[in-house]
Amino acid sequence: MAAKQKTLHDAFYETLKDVYYAEKQSVRALKKSAKSAEHDELRQAFETHAEESAVQVERLQQVFEIIGKSARAKTCEAMQGLTAEMEEDLEDFGDSPAADAVLIGCAQAVEHYEIARYGTLKTWASQLGYEDAAKLLDETLQEEKKTDELLTQIAQTINVEGSEETAIENKTGTEDEAAPRKKGAKAESRAKAE
Numbered sequence: 001m002a003a004k005q006k007t008l009h010d011a012f013y014e015t016l017k018d019v020y021y022a023e024k025q026s027v028r029a030l031k032k033s034a035k036s037a038e039h040d041e042l043r044q045a046f047e048t049h050a051e052e053s054a055v056q057v058e059r060l061q062q063v064f065e066i067i068g069k070s071a072r073a074k075t076c077e078a079m080q081g082l083t084a085e086m087e088e089d090l091e092d093f094g095d096s097p098a099a100d101a102v103l104i105g106c107a108q109a110v111e112h113y114e115i116a117r118y119g120t121l122k123t124w125a126s127q128l129g130y131e132d133a134a135k136l137l138d139e140t141l142q143e144e145k146k147t148d149e150l151l152t153q154i155a156q157t158i159n160v161e162g163s164e165e166t167a168i169e170n171k172t173g174t175e176d177e178a179a180p181r182k183k184g185a186k187a188e189s190r191a192k193a194e
Helices: 008-036 039-068 075-094 100-129 131-172 174-181 185-193
Strands: none
Touching: 008 039, 008 075, 008 100, 039 100, 039 131, 075 100, 100 131
16 A cells, blocks of 8 residues: 655644754753853843743644644754754853854854744645644744844844954964964965065
8 A cells, every 4th residue: 555645734744843842942042042141132132032932832832733733842953953063162162252153153043944944834834724823933933033133133243342352362463473364375475485
C-alpha cells in the first residue's frame, strides 16, 4: 500500500511543532542574554521580549487548539544551532567590549528565523482557512519584527560606542604598529619593495 501523500496541512502542523520548540528555546535564550547584557537598554529589551515570547508560546498553544491538535514540540535543529552559536559567542566575547554587539547579532539571527517561520505559518493558515490562527500568528510576527527593529536601533548605539573605543585603542598604539593597518596590503608591499 502506498504511503499517504503529504499535504499543506501536514506541513503546517510539522512547522508549528518546530516553531513551538523554537519559541520555548527562545524564552530561555532571551533570559540568559538579559543576564549577560551590559547595556541597560539591551538588558531591558531582552527581558521584555522574553515576557513577550512567553505569551507567544501561549498563542501557539491556541493555534494547536484551533487546528484540533495537542500542543507538541518537535526538535528544531535551526534553533539548536542558533542557541549553540550564541553560547559559543558568549564564551568567546563575554568579557570584551564587543559582547553586547555580538549578543544582538545572535538575537537578531533568532528573530530573523522566527520572522521567516511566522510569516510562512500565517500564509499557510490563511490558505488552509484557519483565519483565527492566521491572526494569532500575525500578531506574533509583528512583535518579532518590532523586536528586530529595536535590536537594530540598540546595535547602532552600541556599535558606535564600540567603534569609538576601538578608535581610541588604535590611536594609543605606536606609529609603527598603526601604520601597516592604515596603509593596506598593496601600500605595505610597495613599502617593503622600496
